[in-house]
Amino acid sequence: MSQVSQDDIDAAPGEEASMEARKPYDIDSLTDVALMVFAERGYDGASMDDVARAAGITKASIYHHVAGKEALLERGLSRALDALFAILEEPDAAGGAPETRLRYIVRRVAETTLRMQPELTVLFRVRGGSEVQRAALDRRRAFDHHVAGIIERAQASGAVRADLDARTVARLVFGMSNSVVEWYRTDGSLTPNDVVATVVALAFAGLAATAASTRGGR
Amino acid sequence: MSQVSQDDIDAAPGEEASMEARKPYDIDSLTDVALMVFAERGYDGASMDDVARAAGITKASIYHHVAGKEALLERGLSRALDALFAILEEPDAAGGAPETRLRYIVRRVAETTLRMQPELTVLFRVRGGSEVQRAALDRRRAFDHHVAGIIERAQASGAVRADLDARTVARLVFGMSNSVVEWYRTDGSLTPNDVVATVVALAFAGLAATAASTRGGR
Numbered sequence: 395m396s397q398v399s400q401d402d403i404d405a406a407p408g409e410e411a412s413m414e415a416r417k418p419y420d421i422d423s424l425t426d427v428a429l430m431v432f433a434e435r436g437y438d439g440a441s442m443d444d445v446a447r448a449a450g451i452t453k454a455s456i457y458h459h460v461a462g463k464e465a466l467l468e469r470g471l472s473r474a475l476d477a478l479f480a481i482l483e484e485p486d487a488a489g490g491a492p493e494t495r496l497r498y499i500v501r502r503v504a505e506t507t508l509r510m511q512p513e514l515t516v517l518f519r520v521r522g523g524s525e526v527q528r529a530a531l532d533r534r535r536a537f538d539h540h541v542a543g544i545i546e547r548a549q550a551s552g553a554v555r556a557d558l559d560a561r562t563v564a565r566l567v568f569g570m571s572n573s574v575v576e577w578y579r580t581d582g583s584l585t586p587n588d589v590v591a592t593v594v595a596l597a598f599a600g601l602a603a604t605a606a607s608t609r610g611g612r
Numbered sequence: 613m614s615q616v617s618q619d620d621i622d623a624a625p626g627e628e629a630s631m632e633a634r635k636p637y638d639i640d641s642l643t644d645v646a647l648m649v650f651a652e653r654g655y656d657g658a659s660m661d662d663v664a665r666a667a668g669i670t671k672a673s674i675y676h677h678v679a680g681k682e683a684l685l686e687r688g689l690s691r692a693l694d695a696l697f698a699i700l701e702e703p704d705a706a707g708g709a710p711e712t713r714l715r716y717i718v719r720r721v722a723e724t725t726l727r728m729q730p731e732l733t734v735l736f737r738v739r740g741g742s743e744v745q746r747a748a749l750d751r752r753r754a755f756d757h758h759v760a761g762i763i764e765r766a767q768a769s770g771a772v773r774a775d776l777d778a779r780t781v782a783r784l785v786f787g788m789s790n791s792v793v794e795w796y797r798t799d800g801s802l803t804p805n806d807v808v809a810t811v812v813a814l815a816f817a818g819l820a821a822t823a824a825s826t827r828g829g830r
Binding site for chain 1: 652653654656657714737739741763766770771772773774775776777780781783784785786787788789790791792794795802806807810811813814815816817818819820821822
């Protein structure tokens with residue numbers, strides 16, 4: 395993969411960042427920049443000019459690395475989906491009692507959502523406006539379907555309530571977890587661990603008071 | 613508010629709908645059409661040409677009623693936010709034990725989300741890209757803040773677990789409920805009541821098996 399030389403970089407007068415030595419971009423670091431821009435402006439609202447401006451290089455330099463905006467989206471979506479599917483292959487997700495697997499997956503999905511917030515933000519907002527977006531939606535559906543299967547097994551085992559539709563539960567629990575990309579800010583007082591613990595607590599026990607919770611246990 | 617006359621309507625040859633007598637548009641029915649278009653294509657991805665095409669009238673006819681795309685967005689967002697704030701004034705939301713009020717509000721928000729899916733879809737996707745959008749985000753935050761206050765009172769009363777941050781709980785519970793706009797389809801096998809009941813069940817009791825739930829109670 396070719397690198398953008400320093401000559402390609404547009405000096406942006408008055409911006410502190412432009413005064414620092416900047417590492418040449420490669421396709422991965424350009425994808426990082428594009429994801430931040432897409433997460434902020436929305437994919438449809440963002441242009442390659444916006445990406446170039448955020449990267450501090452010319453649009454021509456970006457096209458040296460990548461065919462266009464949708465190719466950057468495709469790379470970002472693949473990162474997000476690959477990370478989610480990798481969770482399902484982790485030993486604690488792949489084996490053991492279904493309720494334990496489920497709890498592990500819910501926790502790891504929330505952790506991954508917070509750790510890869512730009513990637514997951516862009517993934518969660520995809521609505522299927524192109525072939526690339528529809529393929530991403532298909533993979534998301536396959537992920538939910540897999541987890542719904544684990545919920546059904548947990549229900550059959552008696553460890554999880556059996557009166558709720560497993561597919562609906564999967565969507566709602568991930569809907570709750572996914573929502574963090576819309577409101578969690580790293581500069582706030584909540585740590586990612588606080589958020590993950592709250593997601594898991596609500597998903598598995600809800601708001602009902604228990605002896606442990608009213609004494610302040612988590 | 614003036615009405616669009618039948619003369620303004622562009623006949624769209626080959627479309628069945630154009631064969632039927634069509635009621636003249638007013639600002640409310642144009643807002644209905646715009647919300648469907650915004651929900652489908654995203655606000656940034658939708659143009660006034662898209663709205664005109666969906667309405668089957670000329671763009672000039674739309675501008676006869678409304679200043680532009682953002683004015684249509686503003687009307688849609690006001691509908692959504694007015695409906696949410698109206699819930700807080702309903703007697704069961706405004707008075708009684710805090711846990712009962714909270715349960716009522718969560719149920720009514722989920723019901724309203726399903727009943728006004730286009731309005732709420734557009735509201736939940738607003739990211740603050742304009743003055744109108746920032747004002748809507750401010751009202752959403754005020755709503756969440758109000759509900760977080762009720763959660764705190766429910767925690768203080770002992771009826772709701774006190775080990776979770778009330779603001780985070782408000783965001784996660786509404787994150788779960790709001791997610792229905794992204795996946796609920798009226799042509800599926802789930803009724804709106806099924807979805808609302810599942811949201812309330814998860815929010816207040818989570819997935820944990822109880823004697824009632826494993827016997828199939830709801």
